[in-house]
Amino acid sequence: MIAVPRPLPVWLPLKARLVPALSTMAGSAVVLLPVVAVGPSMPPFGLLMLLAWRLLRPEMWPAWVALPLGLFDDLLSGQMLGTSMAIWTVASLIFDWIDHHLLWRDFWMEWALAALTILFAVMGGWAVSRSYVAYGSVVVAMPQAVLSVLVFPALVRLVAALDRWRLAR
Template identity: 50%
Template sequence: MIDPHLHHVPRLGRHPSRFRLEATPILTVLIGSALTALPLVAQSPVMPPFGLLILLSWRLLRPELWRAWIGVPLGLMDDMLSGQPIGSAMFLWTVTLIGIDAIEHRMVWRGYRQDWLIATLAVIFCLSGGLFFARIAGGGSVRFALIAPQMIWTILLFPFVVRQCARVDRWRVMA
């Protein structure tokens, strides 16, 4: 006997919730930023900035999703979670998003290699800028060579992160 309470509900014609559509990208960036708070002991920065990687992935996958100002609140949360000087990620992420907008307006089409190049330039800019702000706030003299392994690791990890964001995006828009 078939239970009348367990009937099949068709998925055609249904739409995902507005919360799911709008909150999923934001929550994934915040979770990525929170990963830097994991208790890992290292003598130099090796953990990639997952919040930045996820932000770039969403921005390059779905350009219509966010305006450039989203870098301010997401950057603030990243600054608070990562221990960077408050305002550094806010500034760097917003400038990066504005730069990506400017690049997109000049490009006729964009492919995988162009996205990786854009992400590479953004990672170099943000990590170098983060080092600059950390020097100003801490007053120390940290060399650029210290963040080079983190930078390379982050750039090489971008294709994996963008693929994971694409998977999450398929779930996000699925009814």
């Protein structure tokens, strides 16, 4: 008797396509939680999710996908329109360039690249917001940057679990 493979469920391609974008958008929506803080303290979860998906599956998204996801983040977070769009797109383009020039990467290299990108994004957001909000010195944004770098490995594990779930039959 010949074993005939079962056809893939109809929802699998849709799930496989939507889970990365929806999880990144959910990361951006974390800013809607009622957290009271004097300065910026919450990590930019949308950016962290984008970086985690980008490092885990570099072939999945083209570089331009950071533009609409950044727009969604800008609309939810209340930053100046275009801040996340520009920073996320530049980060995505840099990761495309790195993918074409590095032959191999391990966990520590990816964490270092993500840490530099997170620092660039947090400091870039601080520099843009500094022009219209009196945040003071760059020291105010450092706890957010450090916390973001430390939280990143946990989000990579979350994204890996989401990736396994989205590709499961």
